[in-house]
Amino acid sequence: MSNDATTALVRVRGLRFSHGPKLIYDGVDLDIPRGKVTAIMGPSGTGKTTLLRLIGGQWRPGAGRIEFDGNDVHAASRKQLFELRKRMGMLFQNGALLTDLTVFDNVAFPLREHSALPEALIRDLVLLKLNAVGLRGARDLYPEQLSGGMARRVALARAISLDPQLVMYDEPFTGQDPISMGVLMRLIRSLNDALGLTSIVVSHDVQEVLSIADQVYVISGGKVLGAGCPDEVRQAESPRVQQFLRGEPDGPVAFHYPAPPYAEDLLGVAA
Amino acid sequence: MNPIGNFLQGLGRAQFFLFSLLLAIPGVLARPRLLAQQLYSVGVLSLVIIVLSGSFVGMVLALQFYRTLQIFGASESLGVAVALAVVREFGPVVTALLFAGRAGSALAAEIGLMKATDQLSGMEMMAVDPMQRVVAPRFLAGLISMPLLSFIFTMMAIGVAGGHAIGVSLLGVDAGSYWAGIREVLHGDDIRDALIKSLVFGAACSWIAVYQGYHAAPTSAGVARATTNTVVISSLAVLALDFVLTALMF
Numbered sequence: 001m002s003n004d005a006t007t008a009l010v011r012v013r014g015l016r017f018s019h020g021p022k023l024i025y026d027g028v029d030l031d032i033p034r035g036k037v038t039a040i041m042g043p044s045g046t047g048k049t050t051l052l053r054l055i056g057g058q059w060r061p062g063a064g065r066i067e068f069d070g071n072d073v074h075a076a077s078r079k080q081l082f083e084l085r086k087r088m089g090m091l092f093q094n095g096a097l098l099t100d101l102t103v104f105d106n107v108a109f110p111l112r113e114h115s116a117l118p119e120a121l122i123r124d125l126v127l128l129k130l131n132a133v134g135l136r137g138a139r140d141l142y143p144e145q146l147s148g149g150m151a152r153r154v155a156l157a158r159a160i161s162l163d164p165q166l167v168m169y170d171e172p173f174t175g176q177d178p179i180s181m182g183v184l185m186r187l188i189r190s191l192n193d194a195l196g197l198t199s200i201v202v203s204h205d206v207q208e209v210l211s212i213a214d215q216v217y218v219i220s221g222g223k224v225l226g227a228g229c230p231d232e233v234r235q236a237e238s239p240r241v242q243q244f245l246r247g248e249p250d251g252p253v254a255f256h257y258p259a260p261p262y263a264e265d266l267l268g269v270a271a
Numbered sequence: 272m273n274p275i276g277n278f279l280q281g282l283g284r285a286q287f288f289l290f291s292l293l294l295a296i297p298g299v300l301a302r303p304r305l306l307a308q309q310l311y312s313v314g315v316l317s318l319v320i321i322v323l324s325g326s327f328v329g330m331v332l333a334l335q336f337y338r339t340l341q342i343f344g345a346s347e348s349l350g351v352a353v354a355l356a357v358v359r360e361f362g363p364v365v366t367a368l369l370f371a372g373r374a375g376s377a378l379a380a381e382i383g384l385m386k387a388t389d390q391l392s393g394m395e396m397m398a399v400d401p402m403q404r405v406v407a408p409r410f411l412a413g414l415i416s417m418p419l420l421s422f423i424f425t426m427m428a429i430g431v432a433g434g435h436a437i438g439v440s441l442l443g444v445d446a447g448s449y450w451a452g453i454r455e456v457l458h459g460d461d462i463r464d465a466l467i468k469s470l471v472f473g474a475a476c477s478w479i480a481v482y483q484g485y486h487a488a489p490t491s492a493g494v495a496r497a498t499t500n501t502v503v504i505s506s507l508a509v510l511a512l513d514f515v516l517t518a519l520m521f
Contacts (some may be wrong), residue, residue: 056396082398089396096393099385110397113404158397 007070009034009166009198010055015064017047017054024050025061026222034165037199038191039213041206042220042246043253044247048202049093051219053166055200056090057081069165086114089159093174095151097143097158102259103130104139107158129157132189149180156187166198167191181205183200185212202231206245210234218244280424288482295400295407305408313374313409314416318423321366322372325424326359329353329433337442341355346442350449351456353434356411362425364513367472368498369424370417371505376421377478378409379501382484391485406485410477418466425465429453471512476505 010032017025024047032038036125041046053059055066057073057264066073068084076084097106111117117125130136133153143151152172159167169188173181189212203209210216210230216225218233218241226236234245243251259265295456299306336352382405385391427433437446480501487497 038351053392058392058395082400085398087398089395092389092393093452094389096389098393110399113397113399162397 007034008032009069010063010200011067012051012055013065015054015066016062017050017059017064018062019047019173020049023043023222025064027064028219028222028224030217030224030227032198033201033215035166035192035196036214037050037189037201037212039216040200040202041204041209041216041244042225044204047222048204048219048226049170051199052090052170052202055168056085056088085109086162086167089162089164091152091155091159091167091169091172093171094145095148095155097146097151098154099143101142102139103141103143103146103154106143106154107161110158110161119187125161126157129161130152130154132160132191133157134183149176149183152176152180152184153187155185156191157241160191160195160197164197166200169199169201169203172201172205173203173208181208188212204244206247220235220244284486285478285482288326289478289487291402291411292407292481294426295403296411297447298400298403299407299411302372304406306372308410309408311411313378313412313508314419317370317373317416317420320369321420321424322427324365324369325362325427326432326436328424329428329430329435330437332356332361332428333434333442337444343450346444347448348469349438349444350429350434350444351452353438354429354453355461356458357417357425357428357434357459358465360513361428362421362440363465363468363472364509366421366424366469367417367476367509368506370413370420370473371476371502371509374416375412375441375476375501375505376498378480379411379484379487379497380494381410382406382481383487383489383497386485386487387489387491387494399430402518406481410481413477413480414470417476418469419468421465464516466517467520468513471516472509475508477513479508 002119008031010030012028012030015025015030016023026188029200040051042048050059050192054061055068055073056256057076060074060241068088071080073081073083073126075085079212082098101109111125127136127139133156135150135153135157138146138150138154146154148172156167172184172188176184185208188199188201191197201209201213210233213230216226216230217224218232218236218238220240225238226233226241228236236242240252243253249255252255292506332353333349336356337346337349338345340348340352382391385405394401394404408451429435435446435449439446439449483497483501489492
């Protein structure tokens with residue numbers, strides 16, 4: 001295990017992964033540097049969430065190697081994997097809060113499961129985390145009483161409750177109003193810096209992500225199309241990267257899903 | 272894959288699932304609070320339907336048996352007839368069918384929705400095993416609840432709110448004959464066999480429910496299908512197992 005600040009916390013080498021017949025990753029290499037916010041961007045369906053699940057060891061790659069802090073995630077036993085996961089936090093797109101628990105109990109959940117801390121100390125830690133995301137006052141609410149933005153902030157408080165090294169954010173801005181989006185952006189950046197975390201943000205909200213990321217990977221078609229700091233990515237020559245950054249509806253990534261010629265379809269050649 | 276292949280594949284998967292479920296049970300026993308919560312939602316919340324159904328089944332059996340027994344001048348044996356029918360068959364079987372409809376469907380829907388909303392994935396990522404935290408407590412609660420619910424069903428069907436109410440209070444069978452006949456004819460073997468049936472049905476229904484929920488497609492249609500499958504497969508399994516067990520105990 002390496003704690004060298006110059007090495008990547010997560011290293012992905014030669015990643016290949018298929019979902020059914022569809023090839024999602026075709027030999028991808030990635031490095032997630034320690035202490036930085038790394039954005040993984042790309043069009044919908046390119047496998048950004050899949051990458052987080054592969055890093056977390058929930059899914060297994062067809063080929064390649066994923067290391068977390070020097071440990072091969074997919075060579076680990078289930079017990080070892082769970083030990084690695086205690087050092088990771090993940091914020092799911094829908095929050096994934098446990099619906100039968102209050103906000104307080106959701107944030108306390110990992111602490112109660114993995115520590116023998118007295119309840120009084122757990123209370124203080126939970127209030128500390130909830131205060132960090134501005135929801136200390138919502139501790140007694142249930143998930144169904146929260147707005148989408150609040151639910152994600154609670155999920156963020158839960159993700160950092162065990163003081164992990166790595167926090168993975170799956171589409172944190174999707175469906176958020178501008179205020180919630182601004183709050184989440186500020187939280188991701190400030191928590192990363194204040195707690196010395198390493199963050200991976202998966203998103204296709206280009207401007208928001210580029211404004212908080214230290215490093216960006218643009219992925220499409222199973223390959224890394226562009227990588228570097230936000231300015232380098234903005235200047236990238238790849239037409240696919242430029243189409244994605246500018247939000248152009250047609251280009252290398254076609255507007256139309258592959259189909260037979262339109263005229264042929266309309267003029268009645270039976271399907 | 273052909274339907275037989277699919278069926279065999281599903282059966283194999285269900286057996287692996289049962290194996291990991293059984294491995295998770297010692298962990299549940301170490302956390303009795305989790306088990307108590309599930310005993311409440313699986314067992315206690317099923318009480319109303321079990322009590323009411325037990326009473327009605329007892330009343331119907333009393334009416335039906337009375338008509339037949341009267342033909343042979345044996346209406347004083349009404350208690351025995353009701354008790355044997357309920358203890359040997361109706362108690363375990365009807366309780367299991369009601370359990371599949373009330374608690375089994377709820378278990379499948381709850382676990383299926385937890386999967387669809389990433390709650391199970393969230394637990395995995397928090398290094399918490401959903402099998403131990405979610406699935407095994409529910410399975411164990413079903414296994415423990417079933418014999419208790421079956422006992423309550425049986426008491427209601429035979430007792431003052433069921434067969435006794437109709438036979439003694441309405442049709443005029445002597446109360447002494449009603450209870451004495453039961454004491455004389457009902458043996459420990461009958462109660463032991465009923466208990467075995469309840470335990471087997473409890474294991475089967477709970478296994479089917481948690482398996483269907485855990486393997487539900489993470490969509491609304493997937494959860495609906497898992498719920499329906501739970502009730503249909505559990506009901507068929509209970510009836511088939513009842514035949515096998517009755518044949519073995521005959």
